[in-house]
Amino acid sequence: METGYITIWGKDMAEEQKTVLIVDDSAMLRRIVNDALDILDFEVLEAESAFEGQEQLEKHQVDLIILDWVMPEKSGYDFFLELKEHEAFSSIPVIMLSAEDGKDMMLKAIRAGIRHYVTKPFTHEDLLARVVQVLKLNI
Amino acid sequence: MIEELKPQEFVKIRDLLVSVCGIVLNDDQDYLVETRLTEMAHEVGVNNFGQLHDVISKDKSLLTRVVDLMTTNETLWFRDQSCWVTLKEVIVPHLIEKLEKGQFNVKIWSAASSTGQESYSLLILIKELLAQKNQSEYFNRFSIVGTDISNEVIFLAKRGIYDPFTISRGMSEERLNKYFTKERKSYKINEEIKSRVEFKNFNLMDSFIPLGKFDLVLCRNVAIYFSGEFKKELFEKISRALVPDGFMMLGATESLIGIDNNFKNLSHGNGLYYNLG
Ligand SMILES: C[S@@+](CC[C@H](N)C(=O)[O-])C[C@H]1O[C@@H](n2cnc3c(N)ncnc32)[C@H](O)[C@@H]1O
Numbered sequence: 001m002e003t004g005y006i007t008i009w010g011k012d013m014a015e016e017q018k019t020v021l022i023v024d025d026s027a028m029l030r031r032i033v034n035d036a037l038d039i040l041d042f043e044v045l046e047a048e049s050a051f052e053g054q055e056q057l058e059k060h061q062v063d064l065i066i067l068d069w070v071m072p073e074k075s076g077y078d079f080f081l082e083l084k085e086h087e088a089f090s091s092i093p094v095i096m097l098s099a100e101d102g103k104d105m106m107l108k109a110i111r112a113g114i115r116h117y118v119t120k121p122f123t124h125e126d127l128l129a130r131v132v133q134v135l136k137l138n139i
Numbered sequence: 140m141i142e143e144l145k146p147q148e149f150v151k152i153r154d155l156l157v158s159v160c161g162i163v164l165n166d167d168q169d170y171l172v173e174t175r176l177t178e179m180a181h182e183v184g185v186n187n188f189g190q191l192h193d194v195i196s197k198d199k200s201l202l203t204r205v206v207d208l209m210t211t212n213e214t215l216w217f218r219d220q221s222c223w224v225t226l227k228e229v230i231v232p233h234l235i236e237k238l239e240k241g242q243f244n245v246k247i248w249s250a251a252s253s254t255g256q257e258s259y260s261l262l263i264l265i266k267e268l269l270a271q272k273n274q275s276e277y278f279n280r281f282s283i284v285g286t287d288i289s290n291e292v293i294f295l296a297k298r299g300i301y302d303p304f305t306i307s308r309g310m311s312e313e314r315l316n317k318y319f320t321k322e323r324k325s326y327k328i329n330e331e332i333k334s335r336v337e338f339k340n341f342n343l344m345d346s347f348i349p350l351g352k353f354d355l356v357l358c359r360n361v362a363i364y365f366s367g368e369f370k371k372e373l374f375e376k377i378s379r380a381l382v383p384d385g386f387m388m389l390g391a392t393e394s395l396i397g398i399d400n401n402f403k404n405l406s407h408g409n410g411l412y413y414n415l416g
Contacts, residue, residue, distance in 0.1 A: 032304060038324045039300040103170040110174045111143065115181075117174055124305045125212035125254045129291035138294035 018135055019043040019060055023053035023076065024068035024097065033066055033097075036124045040137065050079035057089055064135060069098035069105070077109065084113060093134045097122065141180045141187065144173040148188035152176075155196055160206045160344060161369025175208040203342050207289035210364050214253040216309030217260045218359070219391035225410030226261065230386050231268050234354055235277065244280045248353045248380070250343060251361035252285030255296030256309070258336045259328050261357070263318055266332065279335070284350065286341035296338040299328040343373060347380040354382055360390040367398065374400045378415060387413040 020042045024030045030046045037044050045060060047053035049071060056062070065083075067076040076096060083089040095116045096109050106117050116130045132138050149169040156162045164171070172188070179201065180191045195201040217223045234245045249258045262283060269275050287293055302325050306315060319326035341350070343361070356377050362370050377387055378401050387402065389395075394411065395402060403416035 035302045035304060035324055037302075039295075039298065039302055041323075106174045107170055110177045111140075113140070115178050123211065123213040124302060125214055125292065125295075128254070128295055129207075129212050129289060132291040132294055138290050 017041065017043055018063040019045065020064045020066060020131075021045045021047060021053060021056055021060075021062045022066045023047045023050065023071075023079065024066075025049060025071040026068070029068065029097070033127070036127055037131070039128070040131065050074035050076070050082075053079060057083075057092075062092055064131065065092055065094045066131075067094050067096050069096055069109070077112070080109075080114060081112060095127075095130055095134065141177050141185075144169060144188045148192060151192045152188065152195075155192060155202075156205065156209070157366055159196075159202060161365040161372075162206055162209055163364065163366045164209070171209065176205065179204065179208070203288050204290075206342070207291070210361075212253045212287075212289060212292050214256045214360075216256045216306075217264075218257065218309065221391055221409035221411075222359070222388055223260075223264070225407045225412050226388070227264055227268065229407050230355060230388070230412065231265055233386075234265075234281070235268065235272070235274065237354065238277050238280055244282065245354045246351065247281065247283045247355045248350065248357065249283055249285040250356055250358040250377070252287050252292070252296055252338060253289075254292045254301075254305075255285060255299060255328075255336070255338065256301075256305075257357060257359065258283045258285040258296070258338075259299070259318075259332060260309075262332045262335050263314060266318075278331075281335055283336040284353075285336055285338040286350075287338075288340070288342045290340055293338050293340050299333050300325050301328075344369075347376045350380060352382050352385075353380055354385050356381060356385070356387045358387060358389060360393070362389070362393060370398050371400070374398060374402065378402060381415060383415060385414065389413075 020037055022030050022033050022044065025048050034044050034046065045056050045062070047056050050073065067080060069076045080094055093115045095118055096114045097118050098105065099119070109117050115134055118127055118130060149172055152172055153164045156164060176191060180188065183191065183194050183201070185191050185194060195205055237245060247261065252258055265281050266278055269277050285296055300322060306326055315326060318329050318332055320329060358377060362373060365373060374395065381387065389411070395413070401415065402413040405412050405414060
């Protein structure tokens with residue numbers, strides 16, 4: 001794995017480059033999220049379905065999954081429930097992206113163990129702040 | 140697994156937030172508490188919100204994280220045109236004049252800096268106005284302190300790297316070429332601009348005395364979250380953090396109406412700004 005450098009409190013500290021997987025059926029959204037993550041110098045993997053996401057997870061070690069709720073075939077939510085049952089993947093944090101800002105959907109996701117929930121349209125400031133927090137980049 | 144939020148736990152957390160952080164939650168925002176604080180409950184190892192309440196009420200660093208989670212970090216370059224016209228035509232020229240009259244340096248505070256766009260926009264404006272007047276040598280006499288309660292946004296502001304979409308929210312092509320360097324797909328603010336700002340974590344609930352005095356305070360799009368009582372205290376503390384002829388600016392949709400304060404309202408076109416009269 002490549003090594004990236006992240007400046008923390010003015011010091012250069014060698015940090016292992018983090019890998020983030022984006023699972024979303026919309027190519028445009030994948031690109032927006034991928035671009036947003038570019039500033040943090042991650043290795044970014046993309047998948048356009050839960051099925052492809054699963055394949056990526058089997059091939060790569062992933063530190064964070066950014067998952068779209070609504071996708072044809074298998075929803076992001078159902079995919080998340082499957083990952084939770086899977087020993088190798090159950091501890092990977094998930095940020096759920098969803099246009100459904102309904103209270104019930106959000107509660108359902110959080111009660112199922114999703115770490116963070118970002119509603120579309122989301123601001124990059126909020127998405128990146130959550131990513132920094134989940135991966136503890138600022139500590 | 141964390142137990143679902145019970146109504147009496149919501150009331151306890153809401154009361155704690157308003158009394159210690161000045162943040163107001165409405166009755167129907169119980170789901171926000173549950174959706175945004177569940178992660179924290181996991182992290183501190185409690186299994187219900189009653190216990191989370193007890194832990195955060197004793198731990199100030201957790202409380203500030205709660206405030207961060209309950210507010211948005213959205214920001215833009217040169218946000219609200221009327222404010223920037225006022226900065227360009229009235230306030231920055233006044234600050235430059237202070238230097239011309241012999242003041243040694245000008246100190247500015249961006250009191251809820253989020254990811255840094257406000258501070259960097261202002262430095263770009265200052266740089267341009269100085270260049271127009273052939274006074275570029277004054278640039279290093281300006282300094283901005285950008286503060287925010289959120290560690291995460293401070294981390295991002297210090298990096299000063301922005302993705303194309305974020306850049307597109309208010310940064311012109313011309314300024315982009317002039318003040319940023321392309322890094323992969325993103326844009327990094329140039330060192331000369333960056334060197335004039337220091338970002339740090341700071342909670343507006345705390346005393347402002349350690350920060351010193353400022354010629355200009357930008358307190359934009361943050362007071363909206365606070366209770367009336369806390370707003371009053373906030374503006375009182377800002378008035379004491381200003382030099383006698385200092386200025387304050389709010390967001391374009393904000394005003395001091397209904398808040399007991401000692402500021403004088405001033406206007407320039409559609410832009411409002413304040414001084415101590
Ligand atoms: C909407 S942003 C405003 C950014 C910028 N001033 C602007 O107008 O574009 C509000 C910021 O206030 C910060 N904030 C909220 N409560 C705060 C507090 N008590 N002390 C310091 N910052 C706070 C949030 O973390 C957020 O980044």
